[in-house]
Amino acid sequence: MEKNIDVAITESQLEEQRPVVLLVDDSEEILDFIADDLQEKYVVLTARNGTEALEILSREIVQLVVSDLMMPGMDGYELCERIKSGIEFSHIPVVLLTAKDTLQSKIRGLELGADVYVEKPFSPEFLQVQIASLIKNRNKIKAYFADSPLIHIKSIGYTKADELFLGKLQDTIHLNLDNPDLDVDTLAEQLNMSRPTLYRKIKSISDMSPHELINIARLKRGAELLNEGLLKIYEVAEMVGYRSQTQFGRNFVKQFGMSPTDYLKRL
Incomplete structure (x- = not known):
């Protein structure tokens, strides 16, 4: 019995140590595709639009947001602006995914505070590297401050x-x-x-x-x-x-x- 308890505690601790990533996309297929690729290294939360994403952010501690640009209701641009302009969420890195490859689209996303802009179609490995790099750099800064x-x-x-x-x-x-x-x-x-x-x-x-x-x-x-x-x-x-x-x-x-x-x- 004690052994089972120890295992449960260890698994819980490991769960807490994994960064939490929020995926936002109105396509369930894309959500499942990205979540399946990320879930080994991250705790993955999902939302179908910007409004739902903000509700999740208001109750969960999230390390990074990956959002599609084109969504009904609140799109990725507005979500990024809402995250970056207010005190409550401004520290959270945002990765924007889009099929738009125009320079103006990229400029708009970056002006709103997006940390990384990834064009569709993208390789899962490329997205993984971008996410890992953002989180690693933030963790280095936190450790330097603390030490x-x-x-x-x-x-x-x-x-x-x-x-x-x-x-x-x-x-x-x-x-x-x-x-x-x-x-x-x-x-x-x-x-x-x-x-x-x-x-x-x-x-x-x-x-x-x-x-x-x-x-x-x-x-x-x-x-x-x-x-x-x-x-x-x-x-x-x-x-x-x-x-x-x-x-x-x-x-x-x-x-x-x-x-x-x-x-x-x-x-």
Whole structure:
């Protein structure tokens, strides 16, 4: 019995580790064709039009959208514009699929914020490479931000809307850094966002929970203060919301691979 439980847990964890890709096309045949090719590496969600796609995005954490251009109702152009122009989804890469091969069609898609433009007919391998490249590059940026003490949170923004949101998010966290109990509810209230929306945005853009991002913001601000060289480590720990220097030091090592003391020596 225990063995079965362990297997179930492992499969669940593997499922969570796979990026989530949303496919949008009014052709069920094309949806099935692309989904069948992607499902080994990705969790695949499907929608038949732009309206249905936005409904899915509002309740799921999605890493990338692949959308056809020509669909009844909300087409791929409008869907791309809706994704890229608002704070809630602007961080999500968009791949547009189209049978139109005119230069003007490509320019319009790119102007609306599309990350990649793929012409039909396309090879499944080509689409796979485009998707993998976009997700890999985003993951590299997220990892660099998380591992580097002085890299600003805006570095993980992909659009102007993202940068504005992340700047406001960091300012809000910094204003509350001396509060050891700062949580997502406080952030959501001060940012005038619902808790689920804020959670999805932070999780998708950074691969972290709001709690983890708050902790990294504390540590990065601590690194900035240490870099200035005017305060003792225990003073920095208190200023960024830690109840003890020991806790601050332990988390600093875990995040950046060095203790605050070693960090000061490197400076």
